[in-house]
Amino acid sequence: MVTPINVAPLKPNIDNATFLNAIRRHASPAFQERVPESTQANVQQNLNDLANYRPTWNEFQEALVNRIGLEIYRYNNFTNPLGKYKRGYLEAGDTIEEVITGLVEADVYDTDREALESTLFGTHGVESRSFFHKINRQNVYTITINEALLKRAFLTSSGLGSFVTQLMAVPSTSDQWDEFLIMSSLLRTMDDDGAFFNINVGDIANITDDNGAAAKYALRKMREMASTLPFISRKYNPAGMPLAVQPDDLELITTPGALAAMDVEALAGAFNINKAEFAARTTVIPEENFNIPGAQAIITSRDFFVAADSLLETTSQWNPAKLQTNYFLHHHGVYSASPAAPAILFSTRPSTPIVLDEYVVTGVNAITLTDEDGNTVTNVERGEFTQLDSSVITSPTGGSGSIRYVLSGALSVHTRISRTGVLFVAADEQSESLTVTAIAVDSPDKTNPVQVSQAFTVVGDLLIAWPNPEVIPDADEDGLLEVTPAPIVKDASNNVTIPTVVGVQYQEDGTNVANGTVIAITGSHTFTAVSRAGYELAAGAVASWTIS
Numbered sequence: 001m002v003t004p005i006n007v008a009p010l011k012p013n014i015d016n017a018t019f020l021n022a023i024r025r026h027a028s029p030a031f032q033e034r035v036p037e038s039t040q041a042n043v044q045q046n047l048n049d050l051a052n053y054r055p056t057w058n059e060f061q062e063a064l065v066n067r068i069g070l071e072i073y074r075y076n077n078f079t080n081p082l083g084k085y086k087r088g089y090l091e092a093g094d095t096i097e098e099v100i101t102g103l104v105e106a107d108v109y110d111t112d113r114e115a116l117e118s119t120l121f122g123t124h125g126v127e128s129r130s131f132f133h134k135i136n137r138q139n140v141y142t143i144t145i146n147e148a149l150l151k152r153a154f155l156t157s158s159g160l161g162s163f164v165t166q167l168m169a170v171p172s173t174s175d176q177w178d179e180f181l182i183m184s185s186l187l188r189t190m191d192d193d194g195a196f197f198n199i200n201v202g203d204i205a206n207i208t209d210d211n212g213a214a215a216k217y218a219l220r221k222m223r224e225m226a227s228t229l230p231f232i233s234r235k236y237n238p239a240g241m242p243l244a245v246q247p248d249d250l251e252l253i254t255t256p257g258a259l260a261a262m263d264v265e266a267l268a269g270a271f272n273i274n275k276a277e278f279a280a281r282t283t284v285i286p287e288e289n290f291n292i293p294g295a296q297a298i299i300t301s302r303d304f305f306v307a308a309d310s311l312l313e314t315t316s317q318w319n320p321a322k323l324q325t326n327y328f329l330h331h332h333g334v335y336s337a338s339p340a341a342p343a344i345l346f347s348t349r350p351s352t353p354i355v356l357d358e359y360v361v362t363g364v365n366a367i368t369l370t371d372e373d374g375n376t377v378t379n380v381e382r383g384e385f386t387q388l389d390s391s392v393i394t395s396p397t398g399g400s401g402s403i404r405y406v407l408s409g410a411l412s413v414h415t416r417i418s419r420t421g422v423l424f425v426a427a428d429e430q431s432e433s434l435t436v437t438a439i440a441v442d443s444p445d446k447t448n449p450v451q452v453s454q455a456f457t458v459v460g461d462l463l464i465a466w467p468n469p470e471v472i473p474d475a476d477e478d479g480l481l482e483v484t485p486a487p488i489v490k491d492a493s494n495n496v497t498i499p500t501v502v503g504v505q506y507q508e509d510g511t512n513v514a515n516g517t518v519i520a521i522t523g524s525h526t527f528t529a530v531s532r533a534g535y536e537l538a539a540g541a542v543a544s545w546t547i548s
Helices: 016-025 029-034 043-051 054-073 081-085 117-121 147-155 159-192 213-228 256-261 264-270 275-280
Strands: 095-101 128-134 137-146 197-200 250-254 282-284 295-301 305-319 324-337 344-347 360-364 368-370 385-389 392-395 403-408 422-424 433-440 451-459 481-483 495-497 504-508 511-513 518-520 525-531 535-537 544-547
Touching: 016 043, 016 054, 016 159, 029 054, 043 054, 081 159, 081 282, 081 305, 095 305, 095 324, 128 324, 137 159, 159 295, 159 305, 159 324, 213 256, 213 264, 213 295, 213 344, 256 282, 264 275, 275 282, 360 433, 360 451, 525 535
Parallel strands: 197 344, 250 282, 481 535
Antiparallel strands: 095 128, 137 324, 250 295, 295 344, 305 324, 360 392, 368 385, 385 422, 403 433, 433 451, 495 518, 504 511, 504 525, 525 544
């Protein structure tokens, strides 16, 4: 891209000497040697010298159009009102990448969980999305400069300035208008894609609304959204990312009729800014360029448009047969809209519904176990930590809910489940089976919650630190402590409660039964007692009962 020469102020009435000197300062040594510094007295002679020597004339003409002309281009009669949202110049490549990150869920601090290295050293992803905006505009605008016409510009003191301004007016205005049409068409494209969160308001500009009820209601809804967007939400951006936008970053795009119908002072107050600042953050475009049926206004942020120039320069081709030069104004760029910017449309169409799905907990999934190495296991081991995991089943599917774990069957006071579902089996745990119940906290019936229970076999070496052989004897000195089972008895309600005896495992009809279990007696039941690991039944101890 040719670096523009700054001639201030760039107005059509700049005198010829100023133009010549601006060009001379950036010209080649040969040009500077042949053309002296221009004054009002010698400017005509310098121009004559340029015209009589083709190399310096060509350099002069190229600089006049490519540099000064391109700078004047920026001060044309029509300026794209949406151009303020452009993001500068794309120096390299053909793509703008937009990366948006979300949130991470908090974990409950649990000292037991630190023993599980997959939690400490595992991978914890962060929600993120990338959007790519590629160059999609490559336009060229062609103009022809006849050498005779250019020489006529020397006849007045400010002829060069007027000539260049008029020269660039047509292509630059055409370029700016095309850019405006491209950017405004993005509004309709986004609407066609269902990207806007629509809020129903009346036809603000309707002249029959004498009391301005529609404008007042629309103003109230805009104030409501300006106060809502600073809070994180997924509802108001097309990407559905958890985003918040501060009021200072909000922009209003509206039609002339809608803006005229609203109280600008009150509208500025809705955005919590003064009237002057509000004007700078309001863009008015004609209704036909809005091109969204029933649209009154859009609240968004400056990040809504992803627009940047990748090429803006002029090139030329000399035609010696006609003594004229064709100049080509090239304008390439990226023109897109961000899915991650707030997009609130106020229109006469029905409002976008906010659907709050109601999920009912109907069940609980089976409990899974994960050891310290992150492996799935089926047994629990003494002296080790195990992570419990379960989840609720909902109708419709896709809901979530909390799980509370309850442990039963443990004989050691050190065996426990933490609040994050970490099960620790103590080394002195004498029970050979532990039962874990996963209860859905959000069950519809709090008195009879949805739950699932699973029994897990306890494995690993048993450490008996207490009581010692003086309390539980080892009469035959075989390393096994002798224990005597408590009898199984039926109470007045025809129920049997399984006793709790250290070293004894009770069975009903050959199946292990957890200590403390209450069994209703119907028919005949046979109960037996067997010793646990590290124990043996005392000689002559009764170990079988038939209850009916």
